[in-house]
Amino acid sequence: MSTNDGKFGDYGGQYVPEALMPAIEELADAYERYAVENEDGFLDEFRCRLRDFGGRPTPLQRAERLSERYGREVYLKREDLVHGGAHKLNNALGQVLLAKYMGKERIIAETGAGQHGTATAMACAHLGLDCEVYMGTRDINRQRPNVFRMRLNGAAVNPVSVGRGTLKEAISETMRDWATNVEDTHYVIGSVVGPHPFPSLVRDFQAVISEEAREQIRTRAGTLPDSVLACAGGGSNTMGAFARFLDDEGVDLYAVEAGGSSLDVDEEAGVAPNSASLTTGSEGVLHGARTKLLQDRHGQIMESHSVSSGLDYAGVGPELAHLVDAGRVTPVNVDDDAAISAFHRLSQLEGIIPALETAHAFGYLEDAGEDLGETVIVNVSGRGDKDLESVIEETAKRDVKNAPDLDVFAGGTGGLR
Amino acid sequence: MSRVPEAFAAGPAFVPYLAVGDPDYESSLEYVEALARGGADVIELGLPFSEPVAEGPTIQSAVVRSLEAGMTPERFFGFVEELDVDAPLVCMTYYNLIYRFGDERGPEPFVRRAAEVGIDGFVVPDLPAEESDPLRAACDAHDRDLIFIVAPTTRGERLERIMERVSGYVYVQARLGTTGARADVSDQTDASLARLADWDVPKAVGFGISTGEHAERVVAAGADGVIVGSALVDIVADGHENDAATSDVAARLEEKARELKAGARRGAEQRVPHPERT
Ligand SMILES: Cc1ncc(COP(=O)(O)O)c(C=O)c1O
Numbered sequence: 001m002s003t004n005d006g007k008f009g010d011y012g013g014q015y016v017p018e019a020l021m022p023a024i025e026e027l028a029d030a031y032e033r034y035a036v037e038n039e040d041g042f043l044d045e046f047r048c049r050l051r052d053f054g055g056r057p058t059p060l061q062r063a064e065r066l067s068e069r070y071g072r073e074v075y076l077k078r079e080d081l082v083h084g085g086a087h088k089l090n091n092a093l094g095q096v097l098l099a100k101y102m103g104k105e106r107i108i109a110e111t112g113a114g115q116h117g118t119a120t121a122m123a124c125a126h127l128g129l130d131c132e133v134y135m136g137t138r139d140i141n142r143q144r145p146n147v148f149r150m151r152l153n154g155a156a157v158n159p160v161s162v163g164r165g166t167l168k169e170a171i172s173e174t175m176r177d178w179a180t181n182v183e184d185t186h187y188v189i190g191s192v193v194g195p196h197p198f199p200s201l202v203r204d205f206q207a208v209i210s211e212e213a214r215e216q217i218r219t220r221a222g223t224l225p226d227s228v229l230a231c232a233g234g235g236s237n238t239m240g241a242f243a244r245f246l247d248d249e250g251v252d253l254y255a256v257e258a259g260g261s262s263l264d265v266d267e268e269a270g271v272a273p274n275s276a277s278l279t280t281g282s283e284g285v286l287h288g289a290r291t292k293l294l295q296d297r298h299g300q301i302m303e304s305h306s307v308s309s310g311l312d313y314a315g316v317g318p319e320l321a322h323l324v325d326a327g328r329v330t331p332v333n334v335d336d337d338a339a340i341s342a343f344h345r346l347s348q349l350e351g352i353i354p355a356l357e358t359a360h361a362f363g364y365l366e367d368a369g370e371d372l373g374e375t376v377i378v379n380v381s382g383r384g385d386k387d388l389e390s391v392i393e394e395t396a397k398r399d400v401k402n403a404p405d406l407d408v409f410a411g412g413t414g415g416l417r
Numbered sequence: 418m419s420r421v422p423e424a425f426a427a428g429p430a431f432v433p434y435l436a437v438g439d440p441d442y443e444s445s446l447e448y449v450e451a452l453a454r455g456g457a458d459v460i461e462l463g464l465p466f467s468e469p470v471a472e473g474p475t476i477q478s479a480v481v482r483s484l485e486a487g488m489t490p491e492r493f494f495g496f497v498e499e500l501d502v503d504a505p506l507v508c509m510t511y512y513n514l515i516y517r518f519g520d521e522r523g524p525e526p527f528v529r530r531a532a533e534v535g536i537d538g539f540v541v542p543d544l545p546a547e548e549s550d551p552l553r554a555a556c557d558a559h560d561r562d563l564i565f566i567v568a569p570t571t572r573g574e575r576l577e578r579i580m581e582r583v584s585g586y587v588y589v590q591a592r593l594g595t596t597g598a599r600a601d602v603s604d605q606t607d608a609s610l611a612r613l614a615d616w617d618v619p620k621a622v623g624f625g626i627s628t629g630e631h632a633e634r635v636v637a638a639g640a641d642g643v644i645v646g647s648a649l650v651d652i653v654a655d656g657h658e659n660d661a662a663t664s665d666v667a668a669r670l671e672e673k674a675r676e677l678k679a680g681a682r683r684g685a686e687q688r689v690p691h692p693e694r695t
Contacts, residue, residue, distance in 0.1 A: 013548055015512055017471045018567035019593055021545045021575060162477060168468065180594035182570060270467075283522065285513040285543070286468060296654045298489050299517030300467040 006196025008197060009325060011318035014195040016175070016288045023182045028197040030102050035094070035204055042101055046094055046205075053126055054083045056208065059218035060377070065349040070365065073221065073375040076352070077213045079237065079250070079382065084119045086208060086355065086382030087237040087389045092119035092188055094205035098126050099186035106185040107131045110174040112139055112167035112233070113310030113357065113381055115148025116190030121155035122207065123188075131155040136165035139309045146386050164303050167233075167313045171287050190236025192317030199317050206240025208256045213377055214244045226373025227252040231360040232278065232331075232380065233311040235320040237381035252373070253328065255320060258306035259335035267296050273305040277316040278324050278331035284383030291318040307336040307394055308356035334363030340394055342366060343384065344402045355382035356390065419537040419562045420505040421459060421585040425619035429681040430458035430586075430642030431632070432621055433649055433674060434509065436460050436479035437496055438488035441655040444666070445483075446500060451667035452658065453502035455674025459586075461644065464493045471542035473597030475647040476653060490518055490527070497534040498611035499542060505537040507564060509583070510544065512544045515552065528555040538562030538585045546578040553582050566590050567613065569605040576612065586619040586642065591626065592636070597626035598647040602634050610639045629680030636684025643681050649673060 006012050006028075014024060015251040018324035034042035050056045058078045066074040079087040096107055111117030116241040117133035124131035133150055137159045150157050171189075192199045192206075210228075217225055230241040232255040245251040255407055260274030272294040274280070286301055294302045294314040306312040323329040336340070342362035347353045354362065358381045360381050365378055384391070395403045424430055433452045438445050452460060465480040465488055497506060508531055519526025529541070538561050544552065546565065556563045562585025567576065569592060579587070589610060592603035606622055613620050622635045623628065623644030632643045649670060656666030 022570045299514045
């Protein structure tokens with residue numbers, strides 16, 4: 001299933017500066033040889049390192065209290081237990097290893113929430129490559145623990161201050177670095193976005209999620225699930241959770257996007273205060289691929305918004321855009337408030353503090369009706385330690401009924417920051 | 418018909434770039450006209466896109482200034498109509514703006530409208546040969562040129578793919594990286610020019626050229642033209658930051674244009690006549 005020409009229906013392709021095309025051709029060739037055909041035992045080494053360094057396989061856990069709450073069987077695919085705390089390592093380790101097989105010396109990456117940057121920094125330390133990560137200044141402030149984690153692993157973190165200083169700008173700046181240093185550098189892109197072969201390559205590295213989950217659910221429940229839920233920013237945990245279920249027609253696939261503060265668009269200000277490109281976006285070309293985008297009527301890309309940095313992006317993977325058009329994947333969305341509320345709910349009911357990105361998937365689990373069916377798998381794409389500072393702030397701003405009392409902070413420190 | 422080829426016929430071409438609408442519509446009109454007075458043979462007019470992945474900091478800032486002042490594709494076309502210059506005009510922009518323009522998806526409505534207002538050709542930094550057939554077809558239908566960038570990393574089959582599709586001139590990217598004025602001329606330029614020696618479209622070198630000496634050196638090395646962007650945008654930015662009068666900034670642009678054009682001419686005089694190509 002991996003081999004393709006980089007098109008998913010009308011989506012995908014390779015819209016990049018000529019200077020990068022030779023590197024992208026070289027990567028497409030390396031992808032076929034190593035990651036598809038297992039040349040030099042690449043895939044065996046990858047699997048082995050995912051196990052020993054990454055902690056795979058991850059459990060598929062039955063969520064007892066959620067199952068009770070919703071009156072259906074809810075299973076959690078625990079990607080939050082992957083080393084580093086998110087699914088991101090599956091891809092980062094795969095790509096850094098591939099870069100090593102290709103003889104590259106230097107790794108660059110963009111990061112939004114800092115999870116991909118952290119995963120890439122860990123993989124580079126593990127495999128002995130130099131690493132530089134581009135991150136928007138706004139995200140640096142929202143995700144300080146992750147910035148420090150990258151530094152601890154020896155990576156340089158380069159702040160990007162153009163525009164709103166989030167993921168979109170970080171990707172553009174990483175592409176500029178790549179265009180300058182393309183001869184010895186590999187760009188480890190963090191999601192199923194960008195020019196071919198990235199969307200296929202990243203999907204294949206993440207497909208281990210559904211490969212394991214499909215086996216696990218059949219063993220545990222003796223059946224395939226009725227539905228699979230995953231949050232979608234660029235869509236890498238999403239494609240990873242869906243890939244091996246695509247051919248199972250009875251399994252409904254839900255991509256849960258960030259509804260942000262509103263699905264309305266302010267064209268004048270160039271702002272779409274959400275990141276729901278599958279739900280509300282239109283076709284266009286950004287960061288190397290034709291896909292669904294948040295853009296104004298002239299084709300200028302809009303500033304997106306989400307309470308979770310990792311979903312805060314105006315584009316989405318081209319394969320997901322295609323699967324939505326084809327009716328195979330259903331896009332839904334959950335707004336900031338519902339995501340914060342779901343964050344607290346999962347923490348309290350299951351003892352799992354999810355990433356804010358992941359919390360969106362649980363927000364939909366709460367909202368959805370009978371459609372989800374008897375047996376549901378929710379992909380727990382990451383853990384929420386990185387988000388604690390933002391959650392304190394965002395919870396204090398709102399009236400969140402199920403949040404713990406935050407008064408303990410009010411005493412000595414002079415209130416919440 | 419595109420008027421680009423004849424602009425290269427009369428000697429080395431000076432090809433300046435400015436982002437249209439930087440820092441505002443009216444000043445920008447004066448600036449482009451100043452470049453024409455300074456000797457521009459072809460003018461590249463940048464239509465700003467919000468995600469300019471091929472640009473360095475100088476042009477990124479120009480894009481921000483222009484978009485904040487309200488530039489849109491329609492206003493850009495109005496600008497071109499209003500512009501009073503004789504030099505052929507090339508529109509430089511990113512593919513999404515071309516793709517999204519008008520009611521039908523695809524590049525044809527944009528090219529049609531551009532042809533109507535007098536644009537002769539297009540340079541699209543995020544559109545490699547592989548994805549260019551729809552735009553090439555629209556350019557053919559409207560007799561416009563499609564200029565491609567050849568990078569220092571472009572070799573072999575890729576060169577052929579570009580050669581088959583290019584018209585007007587080939588944009589020889591002088592060095593790896595993004596746009597931006599530099600203090601020196603890269604050795605990668607000579608190697609790139611050598612790879613294109615037997616192409617029959619004019620070769621214009623850009624990326625980093627900022628002085629008359631650079632222009633001289635590049636033309637002496639065999640280029641048929643020099644493309645200069647960031648060094649000119651720097652003048653616009655400087656004028657904007659210091660609240661300089663538009664006429665003063667225009668005068669500085671005209672003077673810089675003369676310097677670059679004179680450099681290109683000197684370079685042409687030093688050119689060793691090419692051995693007969695076979
Ligand atoms: C935990 C977690 N989940 C999801 C995402 C969103 O990325 P994607 O849509 O590629 O899975 C991120 C991105 O940073 C993340 O950290």
